[in-house]
Every structure is written in C-alpha cells, then in structure tokens.
Amino acid sequence: MTQPLLEMRDIVKSFSGVRALNGVSIKLARGEALSICGENGSGKSTLMKVLSGVWPYGSYEGDIFFEGQAVKAAGIRDTEALGIVIIHQELALVKELSVLENIFLGNELGSFAKLNDEDMYRRTRDLLKRVKLEVSPNTLVRDLGVGQQQLVEIAKALNKNVKLLILDEPTSSLTRNEIQILLNIVHDLKDQGIACIYISHKLDEVLDLSTWVAVIRDGDHIDTRSAAELTQNDIISMMVGRELEALFPREVHDIGETVLRVKNAHAMQAGASIPQVNDVSFELKKGEILGISGLIGSGRTELMQCIYGCYDGRYSATIEMQGQSLTIRSQRDALAAGIAMVPEDRKRHGIIPIMGVGRNISLSVLDDYVTYLGAIDENRETQDTVDYIARLKVKTASPELPIKNLSGGNQQKAIIAKCLLTNPKILILDEPTRGIDVGAKYEIYKLMHALVKEGMSIIMVSSELPEVIGISDRVLVMHEGRLKGEFDHQGLTQEMIMNCAIKEGV
Template identity: 50%
Template sequence: MKGRVAMSDNILEMRDITKSFSGIKALADVNFTIKRGEIHALCGENGAGKSTLMKVLSGVWPCGSYEGKIILNGKECEFHNVRESEQAGIAIIYQELALVSEMDAGENVFLNAWHMKNGLIDFPSIYYHTKQICRELKMNIDPTRKVREFGVGVQQLIEIAKALAKKADILVLDEPTASLTESEVEVLMEFLKELKGKGVTCIYISHKLDEVLNVSDNVTVLRDGKTVGTYPTAELDESFLIRQMVGRELSDRFPYKPRALGETIFEVEQYSVAKEGEKNKKMLDGISFSIRAGEIVGIAGLMGSGRTELALSLFGFLNGKKSGTVRLRGKETHIASPSDAIGQGLGMVSEDRKRLGLFLDQSVVKNIVAASLPKISRRGVIDENEQIYLAKKYEEELKIKTPSLQADVKSLSGGNQQKVVLAKWLMTEPDVLFLDEPTRGIDVGAKYEIYNIMMDLAKKGVAIIMISSELPEVLGMSDRIIVMHEGKITGELSHDEANQEKIMHLATGGKKQ
C-alpha cells in the first residue's frame, strides 16, 4: 500500500548506550525513549549516569567515544560536537550556567545565533525578541543590562530564554529550579506545560521529586549507569520513585529522634545589620534567638527573608553596621571575620558549595584540611602524614566516595562534594555549625546520609543551625523552627506543632496564632 509514512510517536530513542571512563562503565546498555511533545523526567542518584547520558545526546561526548545509537525523528544521528546537536534541534541547559557575565541579557540569549542586518549584528531585533521570550517566562527585564547585575534566579531564567531562542524541538533542563524562588518555580512549571502544548518535547532532570511528579508525563530511572525502568507519572508516588532510585527501601526519609539537649551555647539578642552604604535600611532587624548544645534549629523563610544573610553576618562574612549582642558559651563575643568565627568554635557550610565551599581544582585531601591548617602544621610547615591521616579519618566516617584522596574534588558527585565540605568543617571541631541549604542539588540517598551525619553531630553536642528552602526537610530534621520575613523573625515553632501551613503563614509576614 502506497502513501505517506506516519511519523513515529517517538521523537528520540537512545539505544544500548554504553560509555566508559578509564575502563569503568558510567553507562551500561542504557535505553531511553521519549515521545513527541511530552515532558519526560530523568531521575537517579548522583553518579547514576544522567549527566553522562545527556552529554552523549548533546555531542559533548562525540560519536565514537561511546557505543550505541541515537535515533532522532526516526533517523540515526551521529553528533561530533555540541553545534551539530543544536542544529538537530536539541538544546540543553546544564545546572552550571553558561552565561557571559560581562555581556548583556540580549547578547547572552542570542549568543552564536545573532540576528544580522546588512552584515552587522541587529541589536534592536535581538533586544526586541529577548523581551518577547522573557515575557513568556513572566520576566520583565531590561535586555541591555549586563547579566552579572541580575540575581542567580533571573540568570537561570535567562539561560532558559537562551535555549528557547534556538527554537529547539527537544529542551533538556538539568536541575532548572535549584536557584529559583517558589514563585519562579511555579512560572517555570506553567511555562513548560505551555511549551508542551506547542509541541516542544522536554527532558526534565531534578532531585526535587515533587516537581517531577507535578510536571512530567513519564519518568525514566537510572541507577548505577543502567536503566531501571520507565513509568507513567500518574501511577507513581514518591516512595516508589525513591525505592527505584536507591535500590532499597528508605523506611524513614528523616532519621530525626528527640534527644536530651545541653546548656545554651549560642545566643543572639536584638541583632540588627544595616545594608552596606545605606544606614537607614536594615538587612536584619532585631533578631533574637538561642540554641542549646545538641539542638537542631531550622530557619525557614522565603527568598529575600534574610536567612542566609543572618548566617553570613554571624559568621563574620558580611559587612554593614551591626548592633545587638552575641554570646558564645555565656560570654559576649564579637566576630569580625570568618577566621574569628573558626577560632571561636563556629563552622559554616554555605549554600553555594562550588563558589564558596570548595577549591574545585584542588584535591579532596586539601579541601578537607583547608580550614584546619594550624592544627596540622608544625612551625608553619604542613605535616603531610597528619594531613593524610585526618583526611582519611573523615573520608571513612562520612563515607565519601572518591577514587583517592588525591583526586580533584570537582570530579566527585554533588553528594560527595557536600560531604567533603562537611568534613572540612567537622575537622575544625565546631561547637556551632551553620548549614545553609545542606542538601541542595543532591539526590535522596545522599540526603539521607547527610541527615544521619547531622543527627550524629547533634548527639555529640554540636549545635546546628540549618537554613533550608525545602519545608519537608525543615519539618523533618528540626527540634525548633524559626521563621523569618523581610529581615525579622515572625515566629518560632516546636517540632511537634510545626506544619507547612503554619510556616508559610509566618514566612509571608503573618503572626503566630
């Protein structure tokens, strides 16, 4: 029978993809099939092979460096570089933003896809179309402003606009909401559904399982470089998805247990910080709280509430005129710098581990000992044996998966990088430990391990101040929860009385009922 051949329902098939590094298989016969016009989630723990699979698809790992086939629109494709993948209609937004900070938003959106007129770049056209794309993302920005002038959340949306400008058939988003506020996440979710209605296919990679279940049509799970299975989202719940990802039952996602608490170790009374250069505007206003030895106090609040600024300021990292009283072990103290904080028994795991927490091009061992050099030095010279001994101790205690202590920390998965940051601060033996977004960008299995480390520290008497945007995490791990709004504390809740509704009421400026 003659006639037009119907186009396959599958826009993409990756068949039997195998990729090895130094003889070790990162992917082993992975099969991944995407239907045309669907939102398909790709899930798995760090190191499961998600990023490697997408690098094969995008041409980062060119044909010949892997085994298997890529079938796009029914035809086998071989991509020798990223440009060829993009020309075939594939746009990938990686977790690490690829924006040029000194260029403006419009230039970034149309980078290497310039609108030309009479042989010259047509900037009016670029700025006009950038505004049009940004409006679709509910983002009203000046396209002539330099990217560095925007916050991380807006930069993330500019990266998405950049992919949309290429008019891709397949849009791949890798942890797209890691730096977005709740309202920005909602806008992105709705926009992805609109794109789906226009026939754009989306591959969505995220550790936030509530987002996965909310936005996707189907979910493919990878584990240890192999395909576990593909499932219709409508038939899934978080427990089943977690079980497929980690290969075991996590009977309790939060290993919280009530414990006897010690004496009050850290107190903050009427603590205020003026915005630098603006004496009459306060970044923090009249903050008062205390924490006991062995206690985990969660700090919740919306983006811009002052949570991170509070931790950075108390740790001596932020400038700005300060007032109020800070007491450590009952004695008033003044912390002018991070080195002061470390010397007085404070530690801090920052929310941006790659920019503020790690030396990415240095070894695991050098990162672990970075905050404790006086401890391992003799007359100004580092004791190499002591350095290795202590680093090995924390590697084993925290179960850090690394080829060796001499491996560059950038080669580790997100979860293991976070453990290295924790090891660095645990080596300082802190009495008070600030944890800002301690599980951001890491998978459920690694999160569970971090939670267990937190509980072990609390049992040993370390006071933990945890800042988190994930309300289940705050509710599941905190003895008490402090809620902030616009630089002020609006309320405090015990572990037993707290719930999401009460936290959100306080986080939006409401009063405790």
C-alpha cells in the same frame, strides 16, 4: 507512548575502563516530558552529554535516533541543528551583553557587513513574550535575576527552533515564585509539541511536570514508568535501591541547657537603607537541631554570617556561649570559639575547586599540622583526612583528587568534614542539602542526628519546608530581617511556617 521523537538504545559510555553508562535506553514523543532521576554520579549528566553531542559519535556505544533518523553528532552544533538544545545548571549567558545579543550570539540575522537589527529586536521581543519575561531586549543580562536569566536561556533555545529541550537542575537557585513560572512555561512548551527532558532532585517538580520518569542507578537503567502511577517514595526507592522508612529520619536525643545566646543582632549592607537583620535574639541548646526558615531575602543567611563573623557589611550582636561573652569579628574568631559553618554557596565559599579533597578538609586547621621546624606533618594530616573521608563516606578515588571532580553531595560531605575537624561545639549548616540527591541527603540527616547525640548543637538554615519540619527540634521563622515566630516540631505544618514567613507586622 506514541511514535518516538527521540530514542536512545543501549547507550554504553566508559571512562578509563569504568562504565558510567551500562546499556541505558530511553525514548520520548513530541509534547511529552521525561524526568531522569538518580543520585549524583548515577550517570544522568553523562547520558545528556552523549545526547547533546558533548561526547561525540564514536566515543560511546549504542544508537541514537531523532525523528526517525540516526544521530551521529560530532558536537553540540550538530545536535542543535536537529533541534536538541540543553540548558545546563550553570547558565551559559554573557552577563555584559544584552538579552538580544545573548539570544542571537552566533546566530545573528543579516550579513557580516550589516546585521538586521530590526528583525532581531522584533524576534527577541516575541520570544520574551512567549516565555512571559517582561524586560526590554536591550536589557543587560547582568541586571536580571537568576530566574529571569533562566527564561532568557529558554528564549535562546526557542530561537534555535528547539524540538527537544533538556533542562539540567533548572530550579536549584530559584525562588518558589520563579519555580512556578518556569514550570508553567515548560507546560506551555509541551502543549506546543516541544518535548522536554528534565533533571531535578526536587521530586514534587518531577511529578508535576513529567509524562514519564526514568531512574538511573550506578549507570544502569532501573526503570521508566508513567509519572501518574508514581509517588515520591516510589522514585526514592528506585533511586537508592532500598525502601526508606522516611526521607527524614528522626531519632531520639537529649536536649540540654542553653549553650548559645544571640541578642539584638543587626546587619546592614553597604548602601542599603533597610537592615538585612533587624534586632534578632534567640537561644540554642546543647544537643539541639534548630531550624531557621523564611523566604529568600528574609535575613536567614545574613544572621548566620553575623554569628560566624563573615558578614560583608556592618553588623553587631551580643553573643554568649555557655555564659561567656564572645567577640566575633572574623571566621578565625568563630572557629576559636567552637563555631563552624557550612556556607550556602559551597562552590564559591566552601571549596577550593582545584585543590585535593584531603587538603580542602584540612584547610581550616592547617596550622595544627605545622612542626617546630615550620614544615607540615603531611603523614598526620593525611591520616586525619582519610579518617574523616571514611567517617562521612566521601566517595573519592584519592585524597589528592581535585574536589571539583566530586559530585555535589560528596563535596558537601567534604565541607562538613572540614568543619568537624575543627572540633566545633556548634555547627551551622546553611542549605546543607541544596542540589544534592536524596541518598546523600539521607546520609547528611543521619550524620546530623549522630552529631547531636554526641552533644553538638546544630543550626540549620533551609528553604525546604519538609526538611525544616522533618529534621529540626525547634524552628525559628524570619521575615524581612526580623524573627517572626518560634515553633516546636510537634504538630508543625508547612502552612504554619508559610503563614508566619509572609505575614506583615509582629
């Protein structure tokens, strides 16, 4: 490594006497990219909060040097003045303001009496060209897609004369095309001498982008190695502290008779002229993991929402379970029929953030704990939730801890526990491993296999093609609202799925 731009030495950070970082050291030169990998809760975000000034000097032990000078930041404004800029997973843009206004918010050109609008417009236009975003500086951020908003954040960072750009899970909500655009831009920034710290669970991106890969586990710095020397399996082994025979464990299980038939499913969004789901029919068998693949916007999630009775628009379908016709117009109807669903967006639709972990788990069956006097039998409720917390290995200090304090993987396991507490015959998992680390993914895959061995049937929607192929017994592929193909997992390749997912016609 050449002369470091950044050096963090022996960083220690504790919370209530518990060490979140235990002597972590990293360094990075200009024009290099360092990916920091680790399971959720390993300390990655804490380390970045120390570096970016969220945790100020004096609240941690150790030393930070930037361009050879000691950093003793009192807050983010101090680190940004040095050229250290962080872009969080949750974008910090004001949706009702324009692109220009967001880029210059707090850093306006001109005086209090008169802003220099022409210079800001010219500067914004140049920044947008630099990040290859073809929109007007006057465009409202709310009118941009998530990928475009991510590029606005990068333009905003460039406007602050960034020397070190920190990207925290930047592609978790982006399409494949948007991901490639973002990666290309980061490569360009590296060529311009800007250093980058990249945090992602997507190891293909890590290896594509990185000069170096550092792994943190339980607050300890395991190793930093050249990305050119590593494979995904190498990184996974360092992250979880054990060799994984395969990222996608496949276990033998019996597949029985058809338990669910969906015929002629249609879904139309209000004000739309093209159906989100267009005459889709399929079957699900007992003890089967059925994968649903397709590009974003293909209708996968909308189809699952129709089955679960939560689609926000007009929909219709003929649904039969074990030969009996079902009328599902609400989530209550679906749960009563034995169908449970883990939603795609867990933060918006899966949890109540300020509520305790235990009550989040019991929420769907709260009526079951009401006594004849109208009170809730809290002892029985607590016992059941504690049992499921243990069964799914949800890491929480207490069932009363607000679920927002859990890592993404543990939130997801709690949502699955909530579904399992309803004793479903069919479990729908929509993007079950999005934004969670490989260790938590592996646990969820093992759980899925255990459930189908017990006779449950699972429908899994996923954008990750290796996951679809590695876990599913059978795969359905959707394109523009229609079902375009069906494959057995034997011999199935990513190319076969993609060819089916993008083709026109039947």
